[in-house]
Structures are given as C-alpha cells and as structure tokens.
Amino acid sequence: MFSSRFTALLTTTTLAALPAAAQTPNVVTDIAPVASLVAHIMGDLGTPRNLIIPDASPHDYALRPSDARALRDADVVFWIGGALTPWLEAPLETLSKNAEHISLLNAEATKLIEPRDLGHDHHDHGADKHDEHDDHDDHDHDKEHADDHDEHDHEKEHGHDEHKDHGHDEHNHTDAQGNLVDPHAWLDPNNAIAWLDVIAAALSKADPENRATYEQNAATTAAEIVQTMSAIDFRMAPHTDASYAVLHDAFAYFETRLGIEPAGAITLTDAQSPSPAHIASLRETLTEANVTCTFAEPATDTRLLGVATEGLDVRFATVDPLGTPDMAYTDLIANIADAMASCFKGTSN
Structure with missing residues (x-):
C-alpha cells in the first residue's frame, strides 16, 4: 500500500515538474490556396482553420458563427487582403484584434499586376504599381471611363452576399496603398513560393520552438512547386499560341507565367451584365481570333458564354x-493547366 502510494506521488510530482509542451499557434486562413500553403508549412504540428467554404465566393461571403469563433481564437491570420475579401477587414479588427494579421498581397516580395483591359469599358486605373513589379509592365493598360458604370464604384465595398458567384467588381480591388490590383495573386507560383517564407517567418515568430520545422517545410514545398511548374511548362509548351476566351478574367497571374492571354472576357463584374453591344463585339473578336476554348470558374452562371459563342465551334x-483546403497547392496549379491543355487539345482532362 505504501509502495503504490509513493509511486503515485512520485509520478504526480515528476509530471508537475516537467515543462508544459509548447502549443502551436491557432491559425486562420481566408481561402483554400492559402490554407494549403500554411498546412504544408505547419506539417504535423497543426492544421489551419479556413474560413471560405468550397464553391463560395471569396469576394462576397457571410461569416458563420463557427468562423467568428475561429477568428476570436486565432493567434495568426493569413489572408490575401482587402482587395479580395473586403468584408473580412472589419471582423479582423473586432474579432481578432490580438492576432497577427498577415496580408499576402501586401508582402514585400509579392508581384502584383493590374486588371487587364479585355475589351471592356471601365475606369481609368492610372495608379502605379509597386516598383518591384516592373517585369509586368507589358500588362499595364490605359482604362477608359464609362459613365454608366459610375453607380457601381462603391456599391460592393463592404457587401455580404453568400449567394454570389465567383464574379466580382474589379473597381474595388486596391492594395494598402490604394493602387488598383488584380487580387488573384496566388495563381502566380512565384508568389506562392515567396509567401512560403512569409508564412514560415510569421509562424516562427508565434512559435519559436518549431522554427526549424517551419523553415524546412517551406523549403521542401518551394522545391515541389518548382518541380510542378517544370512539368506544367512542358505540358503547356504546344499551346502558347492557343486562342481562347474566359467568362471572367480570374487567371491573369497564371496566364502571365505561361505567356498566354485570352482573346476576351465575357464579364469582369457581377455588378452588371455585359451589354448586347459588348456581346456582339466579343462574338466578332472570338470569330476573328479563331477561339477554340472558353473557360469558366465553378459555380458561375455560364449562360453568357452560351450567348457569346452560340453557333461558333x-x-x-x-x-x-x-x-479545396485539403488540396495541395501543386495539385491546384496542375489541375488548372490540365483543364486548359485538355481543352486546347480537344480532349477531356
């Protein structure tokens, strides 16, 4: 009896003397590609909580109660930035005011491009980009004013409509300096690689004991992205002259990396439908450019594509x-390339 009591007391005393195991930080992300990059770096140490569910628009999203709880409990929040999710700015300030907020669009190493002019009438975008983005200057375009679009400039700045599709109003996509940017920057694999270091540094600051793991995982993931892009370059090489159109101009970063560009876009915004005159002009462009493929995002209304391409091959x-949050970033970009290449070849991906 004495022996068992002594053993129990000794065990309890020993456990009490041991230092408490370090807790990995609670991490929240906004969209699936960011969740994927963070998950790669955290590895077995933890899993980020992603806010935006699959097939929901990142541009207009209503937080669920579980999302609000996740933000309240967060130690670090990684998000693209207000140019993609303006509705998230207020909750970050109120629910996660004690957390570290990392806007990847505003990271120093991020290469940004401006929204392209694919035949639409929209506002003068004369804001300068970051100095380090001069290698994208060939995508700068003068943007013409269109009076009939004025009423939409501020309409969606803080809108919350979880029923909207992936379309959105490009006019509100500005960075921290007020420059108009295309917010889909995760589709440039070079940005993803740069963000790995940003993510690893933020996690290491919150959890210094696991710095070596975060840094090693970041290096490993970067090498995997480079390898995947080599395979994508090989697959897409025969299609660099392919002529195609998009429902919504969401793939500019990926296309810029591959050296391809659509002949036109059906719409740049979900705030208004393209005019009959634009559809007629676009049909003429598609015909003259001998467009063979059109691309649309999931959960979008493709009826406009049908109207624009009716009677065309x-x-x-x-x-x-x-x-999705559990999809590797390398799988995401490989799937995009597979879908495009398969369409160009006339086969299913």
Missing part, C-alpha cells in the same frame, strides 16, 4: 482557381 472547360 468553341469548346468549354471548367477551371477552378481555388480548389
């Missing part, structure tokens, strides 16, 4: 720029 493919 044009194939259609779904291309997903977001994927």
Whole structure:
C-alpha cells in the first residue's frame, strides 16, 4: 500500500515538474490556396482553420458563427487582403484584434499586376504599381471611363452576399496603398513560393520552438512547386499560341507565367451584365481570333458564354482557381493547366 502510494506521488510530482509542451499557434486562413500553403508549412504540428467554404465566393461571403469563433481564437491570420475579401477587414479588427494579421498581397516580395483591359469599358486605373513589379509592365493598360458604370464604384465595398458567384467588381480591388490590383495573386507560383517564407517567418515568430520545422517545410514545398511548374511548362509548351476566351478574367497571374492571354472576357463584374453591344463585339473578336476554348470558374452562371459563342465551334472547360483546403497547392496549379491543355487539345482532362 505504501509502495503504490509513493509511486503515485512520485509520478504526480515528476509530471508537475516537467515543462508544459509548447502549443502551436491557432491559425486562420481566408481561402483554400492559402490554407494549403500554411498546412504544408505547419506539417504535423497543426492544421489551419479556413474560413471560405468550397464553391463560395471569396469576394462576397457571410461569416458563420463557427468562423467568428475561429477568428476570436486565432493567434495568426493569413489572408490575401482587402482587395479580395473586403468584408473580412472589419471582423479582423473586432474579432481578432490580438492576432497577427498577415496580408499576402501586401508582402514585400509579392508581384502584383493590374486588371487587364479585355475589351471592356471601365475606369481609368492610372495608379502605379509597386516598383518591384516592373517585369509586368507589358500588362499595364490605359482604362477608359464609362459613365454608366459610375453607380457601381462603391456599391460592393463592404457587401455580404453568400449567394454570389465567383464574379466580382474589379473597381474595388486596391492594395494598402490604394493602387488598383488584380487580387488573384496566388495563381502566380512565384508568389506562392515567396509567401512560403512569409508564412514560415510569421509562424516562427508565434512559435519559436518549431522554427526549424517551419523553415524546412517551406523549403521542401518551394522545391515541389518548382518541380510542378517544370512539368506544367512542358505540358503547356504546344499551346502558347492557343486562342481562347474566359467568362471572367480570374487567371491573369497564371496566364502571365505561361505567356498566354485570352482573346476576351465575357464579364469582369457581377455588378452588371455585359451589354448586347459588348456581346456582339466579343462574338466578332472570338470569330476573328479563331477561339477554340472558353473557360469558366465553378459555380458561375455560364449562360453568357452560351450567348457569346452560340453557333461558333468553341469548346468549354471548367477551371477552378481555388480548389479545396485539403488540396495541395501543386495539385491546384496542375489541375488548372490540365483543364486548359485538355481543352486546347480537344480532349477531356
């Protein structure tokens, strides 16, 4: 009896003397590609909580109660930035005011491009980009004013409509300096690689004991992305002159990396439908450019594509720029390339 009591007392005393195991930080992300990158770096140490569910628009989303709880408990929040999710700015300040907020669009190493002019009338975007982005200057375009669009400039700045599709109003997509940017920057694999270091540094600051793991996982993931892009370059090499159109101009970063560009876009915004005159002009462009493929994102209304391509010999493919939180980033970009290449070849992906 004495022996068992002594053993129990000794065990309890020993456990009490041991230092408490370090807790990995609670991490929240906004969209699936960011969740994927963070998950790769955290590895077995933890899993980020992603806010935006699959097939929901990142541009207009209503937080669920579980999302609010996750933000309240967060130690670190990784998000693209207000140019993609303006509705998230207020909850970050109120629910996660004690957490570290990392906007990847505003990271120093991020290469940004401006929204392209694919035949639409929209506002003058004369804001300068970051100095380090001069290698994208060939995508700068003068943007013409269109009076009939004025009423939409501020309409969606803080809108919350979980029923909207992936379309959105490009006019509100500005970075921290007020420059107009295309917010889909995760589709440039070079940005993803740069963000790995940003993510690892933030996690290491919150959890210094696991710095070596975060840094090693970041290096390993970067090498995997480079290898995947080599395979994508090989697959896409025969299609660099392919002529195609998109429902919504969401893939500019990926296309810029591959050296391809659509002949036109059906719409740049979900705030208004393209005019009959634009559809007629676009049909003429598609015909003259001998467009063979059109691409649309999941959960979008593709009826406008049907109108614009009616009677034309044009194939259609779904291309997903977001994927799911449990999808590897390398799988995301490989799937995009597979969908495009398969359509160009006239086969299913």
